[in-house]
Amino acid sequence: MIQAKGLTKIYGTRYALRGVDLEAEAGEILGVFGPNGAGKSTLVRILAGQAKPSSGSVTLCGHPLATEAAQARACTGVVGHLTYLYDDLTAVENLRFFARMFGLHLKEPELLERLSRVGLRGREHEPVRHFSRGMQQRLALARATLHNPRVLILDEPYTGLDRQASLFLDNLVRDFAREGGTVLLVTHDVDHGLNIATRVLLLVSGRVVDQGPADAFSAQTIVTAYETGRKVPQA
């Protein structure tokens, strides 16, 4: 469902990605780990179609991003570093806008239902400006899943979420994968990430240094790989 081949991204003279290949099938939760500046967000932005790779290609749900961008984006939901919400619009208005941008005509009750799913019922007509960081993140989740995507790309989605909301997100991610969706999850919480991911991809300095099924990794091997920039042999 997610396929990337030879992704390279150069900013000026700095390589953010150096030939990244990855593949994630239906039902998989791919945990992407790496130290600060490893290129995780760059990878996410390229997969999401927000940035163009310097070279390499991306295919989402069988649609190459380069030639069938609209179809590829229509099947993908993204939560990034920023919430992409409009402070001066209410929660419902934000959702309605993105629904229209995805070609959906969701009626008010449906939008309210989406909001209550992320626990924002009762606050739907307040401007997002009045929301706490965690509430904004919940709304960003509702926004990203509005169009029932088959691929979910999450860049540090737990930022600002309280325990209840992160449990909600855990369940959302697991259910999503169980129903045949594909998740790419970037997180700095290695323990949490290992717990939820089915496969792991380790990114250091823009290179994939290791990947495999999640149970082949431990938090220790991952952190050691951050430091050495190399695959850590299993003891």
Next chain:
Amino acid sequence: MSYFAGIAAVYWKDVLLEFRTRQSLSTMFTFCLTIVIIFNFVFEPGSPAVLEVSPGVLWAAFTFSGLLGISRSFSFEIDRGGLQGLLLCPVERSTIYFGKVLGNATFMLLIEAVTFPIFVVFYNLPPNMNLLGLVLVFVLGTLGFVAVGTLLSAISANTKAREVLLPVLLFPVAVPVLVATVKSTGPLLRGEDLAQVASWVKLLLAFDLLFLAASSLTFEFIVEE
């Protein structure tokens, strides 16, 4: 997802945001009115000089206040990453551009519609003006100015010097539009026929189409890293 539905969604969102905050319209209007009033003190009302300079004064007021609105239209998208969010949507990039152009044009035309009657009264202009012709020229002039301005606003929003870059780039690039607009506004204010300024209006129309086409084609390369 139809192309026009995407444009309409972006347009609706920008109008709703402006309606909520009224930030652009209130600063634009204050600024526009200030220019009109200041120049009013320079000229003797009813003197022939007024008719000579009024197109220039009018368009100085319109374009400088329009600049304020245009420069905001992308800066609020940048702050929360709104533009990045728009890039996730399965629409052609140019729908974002056209939605914003329409939004900016609406705001500018609103200001023009409110300021123009005040201008007529203050400068004591003769009532026999060619109103229909003026409306046409205002719409075309505004569209051309906004077409360039919106594109440059997207370019400069990503740079550190975004407040400086836009006016520095916009006015030189928009010169053909501004000249054609001012040249056709004068005779129409004196009540002359549209046929008298047909060549300027045609030039205006040509530049509008050129700017809109060129901008919509390049927009994609500006907003994607």
